Amino acid sequence: MEERYSARIARAGNAVPCLEWPLHLPWIDAIERLKRHRNAIIMAHSYQSPEIFHGVADITGDSLALAQAAADCDAEVIVLCGVHFMAETAKILAPDRTVLIPDPEAGCSLAASITAEDVRYLRALHHGAPVVSYVNTSAAVKAESDACCTSANALQVVEAMGADKVIFLPDQYLGQHVASRTAVELVLWDGRCEVHEQFTAQQVRHTREQFDALVVAHPECSPEVLAEADFVGSTTAMGNWLKEKQPPRVALVTECSMADNLRSQFPQIEIIKPCNLCPHMKRITLPNIHACLADLRHPVQVPGRVAARARNSLQRMLAIGRRDAV
Ligand code: 13P
Ligand code: SF4
Secondary structure, three states, rough: OOOOOOOHHHHHEEEEEHHHHHHHHHHHHHHHHHHHOEEEEEEEEOOOOOHHHHOOOEEOOOOHHHHHHHHHOOOOEEEEEEOHHHHHHHHHHOOOOOOOEOOOOOOOOHHHHHOOHHHHHHHHHHOOOOEEEEEEOOOOHHOOOOOOEEEOOOHHHHHHHHOEEEEOOOOEHHHHHHHOOOOOOOOOOEEOOOOOOHHHHHHHHHHHHOOOOOOEOOOOOHHHHHHOOOOEHHHHHHHHHHHOOOOEEEEEEOOHHHHHHHOOOOOOEEOOOOOOOOOOOHHHHHHHHHHHHHOOOOOOOOOOHHHHHHHHHHHHHHOOOOOOOO
């Protein structure tokens, strides 16, 4: 069995200790057989554990790449290895497919921070201002929005609204970062990512001095942390920056698995990883991927009217695309 999966084992490099492969390979083999049987594909966010990211995923990427892939997909079944809003986004963009999430409890502190009612309240308060929602929101919040964005295109989407004032939800830190780069006035919400808000400026300074490393940070971190970084960018922009700059040593101020998953792409760069794990992303495991494919367990459903309105917001974002400008 090891020979059959030797390319995947090699791609994972040291991110998966060799002692663990005998535990993972029977699951990987069984999942591969079920994928063929179900005409299914597996999409995995870059924060997934390396045995999932390298072991069973057909498509990997940030939330924008996964949304685009779902919109273009022709498999009958999509297994979304990520958090619930990502699976909902896939279902909204691919309504005729069966979209499964291995653990429906995989949530997100940003998505949980705001409701559709909150959006209506803000609209009434700031009459006429368009609403841009980060994709880290529920389908109901997307349905109340004019457009969605991800960290890869937030600035671009805000400016595409053509308004002097935009309501930007729900990530306050991403919003502050975008506000610092545009003349558009942003009305912000007080949502935070429970993983990225843990980083401190002092930790970043310490890492830089201790390891003599450049620092790359995700815009969900606080403004104090971002001020210390050599580069601020989305999940994909981080990879692009490493490719272009090729620093000898870099510290990634983001979710822990990103470092594991980037290492195989950049073996010549020493990547220092933080220990902040997203507990929601880590609810996805090889056994629960297998169980959801075996029984078509945990299909994601979005009520028709909500889905139609949320789809408009997502499609507006996809039409604007990606510039990785934040
Ligand atoms: P990306 O949009 O960069 O994939 O980030 C999603 C996320 O949940 C970051 O914490
Ligand atoms: Fe949500 Fe933060 Fe986890 Fe991303 S890392 S899914 S923003 S809680």
